[in-house]
Amino acid sequence: MLGLSPDELEALLLTLGVSLRAVGFGLPLAILVALILSRGRFPGRFLLHALVHLPLMLPPVVTGWLLLLVFGVNGPVGAALERIFGLRLVFTEAGAALACGVMIFPLMVRAVRLSLEAVDPLLLQAARTLGAKPFDRFASITLPLALPGVLAASVLGFTASLGEFGAVITFAANIPGETRTLPLAIYAALETPGGEAVAARLSIVSIVLALTGLGLAEVLSARAGRWRRR
Amino acid sequence: MNLLVEMEQRYRSGSVSVAFQAPAPGVIALFGPSGSGKSTVLNAIAGLLRTRLLRLELNGIALHSLPPEQRRIGYVFQDGRLFPHLTVLRNLLYGASRTPACHIATDDVVSLLGLAKLLSRWPHTLSGGERQRVAIGRALLSQPRLLLMDEPLSALDQPRRDEILPYLARLRSAFSLPIIYASHALDEVMRLADTLVLLEGGHQLAAGPLTELASRVGLPLALRDDAGALLRGRVHSHMPERRLTAVACGANFVWVPMVPAPEGTDVRLRVPARDVILATTEPRGISVTNILPARVTEMLTVEAGNAVLVELDLEGGGQLLSRITSDAAERLGLRHAMHVLALVKAVSVEMQTE
Numbered sequence: 001m002l003g004l005s006p007d008e009l010e011a012l013l014l015t016l017g018v019s020l021r022a023v024g025f026g027l028p029l030a031i032l033v034a035l036i037l038s039r040g041r042f043p044g045r046f047l048l049h050a051l052v053h054l055p056l057m058l059p060p061v062v063t064g065w066l067l068l069l070v071f072g073v074n075g076p077v078g079a080a081l082e083r084i085f086g087l088r089l090v091f092t093e094a095g096a097a098l099a100c101g102v103m104i105f106p107l108m109v110r111a112v113r114l115s116l117e118a119v120d121p122l123l124l125q126a127a128r129t130l131g132a133k134p135f136d137r138f139a140s141i142t143l144p145l146a147l148p149g150v151l152a153a154s155v156l157g158f159t160a161s162l163g164e165f166g167a168v169i170t171f172a173a174n175i176p177g178e179t180r181t182l183p184l185a186i187y188a189a190l191e192t193p194g195g196e197a198v199a200a201r202l203s204i205v206s207i208v209l210a211l212t213g214l215g216l217a218e219v220l221s222a223r224a225g226r227w228r229r230r
Numbered sequence: 231m232n233l234l235v236e237m238e239q240r241y242r243s244g245s246v247s248v249a250f251q252a253p254a255p256g257v258i259a260l261f262g263p264s265g266s267g268k269s270t271v272l273n274a275i276a277g278l279l280r281t282r283l284l285r286l287e288l289n290g291i292a293l294h295s296l297p298p299e300q301r302r303i304g305y306v307f308q309d310g311r312l313f314p315h316l317t318v319l320r321n322l323l324y325g326a327s328r329t330p331a332c333h334i335a336t337d338d339v340v341s342l343l344g345l346a347k348l349l350s351r352w353p354h355t356l357s358g359g360e361r362q363r364v365a366i367g368r369a370l371l372s373q374p375r376l377l378l379m380d381e382p383l384s385a386l387d388q389p390r391r392d393e394i395l396p397y398l399a400r401l402r403s404a405f406s407l408p409i410i411y412a413s414h415a416l417d418e419v420m421r422l423a424d425t426l427v428l429l430e431g432g433h434q435l436a437a438g439p440l441t442e443l444a445s446r447v448g449l450p451l452a453l454r455d456d457a458g459a460l461l462r463g464r465v466h467s468h469m470p471e472r473r474l475t476a477v478a479c480g481a482n483f484v485w486v487p488m489v490p491a492p493e494g495t496d497v498r499l500r501v502p503a504r505d506v507i508l509a510t511t512e513p514r515g516i517s518v519t520n521i522l523p524a525r526v527t528e529m530l531t532v533e534a535g536n537a538v539l540v541e542l543d544l545e546g547g548g549q550l551l552s553r554i555t556s557d558a559a560e561r562l563g564l565r566h567a568m569h570v571l572a573l574v575k576a577v578s579v580e581m582q583t584e
């Protein structure tokens with residue numbers, strides 16, 4: 001397929017699966033955090049804001065290492081997960097998804113928050129006078145109106161996740177078929193004598209995926225403005 | 231059965247405070263220029279504005295301690311605020327599906343407001359007038375116990391206003407519902423209100439039955455060029471040979487040019503102050519049709535001494551307002567408690583059905 005070798009195809013499918021999981025688990029949490037952050041001032045708001053945005057500012061290697069500290073076999077969360085659920089994150093596909101999810105989280109929170117805040121609060125007031133309680137207002141007004149923006153956020157997150165490198169290689173290592181996503185495969189190919197052709201093919205795949213994601217996000221953002229026509 | 235509202239909201243630059251009672255059902259007009267605090271009062275009543283001081287009681291039930299979503303107070307906003315992602319039908323049913331009450335039927339509202347053809351449309355395809363009608367329907371179908379309307383016609387041009395005003399007038403009588411109607415347009419207030427709450431700069435100048443306040447000389451309403459009294463009555467009989475209709479207002483009969491309204495129809499008559507002539511003796515050989523005995527209750531010199539506003543109590547009940555020149559007042563020797571005759575041309579009486 002696409003002139004890719006089985007190994008390369010495996011890396012592609014692995015990347016798509018990892019990114020899908022990163023977005024799938026990250027998005028609901030991102031919506032929740034965006035909602036909390038857009039609610040204005042409360043104690044600990046800055047702390048939450050900083051924590052969420054840290055991966056955007058830190059070198060990805062540092063993020064990967066911090067993940068190792070927390071989610072590693074001896075880390076507080078990692079040890080508990082292994083003891084209770086038998087779930088090991090380090091050096092596994094799930095771990096790669098976690099690393100990607102953490103890296104793209106600030107992007108998604110930001111995009112979701114912008115689309116939530118673009119919803120006219122006066123409409124929510126109107127819903128209130130019509131008898132809608134808080135969660136009802138969120139589900140019936142805020143979320144549908146913000147939906148195109150939320151979808152754009154997930155496409156953006158998915159696309160960004162395809163290219164995560166530093167945090168993944170630090171936290172989940174570079175194991176073929178397990179954690180070797182496209183960027184890691186490209187890196188590995190370049191390290192191998194005569195691997196340029198493989199690197200080139202995988203790079204083209206990356207470029208096509210990135211452009212598709214970008215285009216899709218653009219289309220969705222354009223749709224996000226649809227309701228503003230009056 | 232009545233509605234009681236007391237509220238006070240302080241701002242750095244001033245405050246808004248009102249206190250009034252009115253019979254419910256009925257239309258209470260909050261009347262005042264923009265910035266006089268009308269929206270603030272409505273938002274406080276709806277619960278959208280946090281006020282430290284609010285007392286809101288409808289038929290003895292306190293509503294002020296409930297959150298807005300439980301007050302069941304319908305609110306028609308100036309800008310409609312339809313939900314853009316829902317069709318007209320789903321907008322209409324938004325509130326209806328969130329309350330167990332159902333004393334106002336969807337079909338009635340749809341036919342009263344002429345919405346049948348709009349149900350599958352999207353809000354952004356509606357004209358301003360259509361949008362406002364949908365907003366009114368949506369508020370009504372939320373089965374409110376009180377309806378608030380914040381200048382629902384102010385965003386519309388004159389033809390659109392004329393399109394909706396009859397719907398509002400019908401609304402008054404179709405659903406026995408207390409309505410608080412904020413407006414700065416006197417014609418809307420005169421057409422719709424039972425009770426008037428007059429606001430200026432956040433303060434309540436007066437509150438009471440519209441028929442009493444419309445003709446009170448101490449209030450800014452009387453100073454307006456289009457000032458006039460309001461009489462409420464019922465079509466009594468028609469006189470086809472004279473092309474006149476008699477309207478019974480209390481014990482008075484007011485003649486107006488013949489109208490097609492059936493006998494027994496409730497109507498309101500607006501009598502412009504400029505068109506009320508005063509006489510001390512019964513005139514002869516005069517074209518005026520209505521000659522109503524009255525007593526002077528109040529006089530106020532206005533227009534730098536050129537004119538006098540005369541407040542009159544009709545002997546048959548009700549009030550009139552007359553604006554005459556100071557010269558005329560002097561010639562007649564007008565003074566407080568004097569008996570006079572108020573002459574009103576039939577053609578200058580504006581009649582509207584309730």
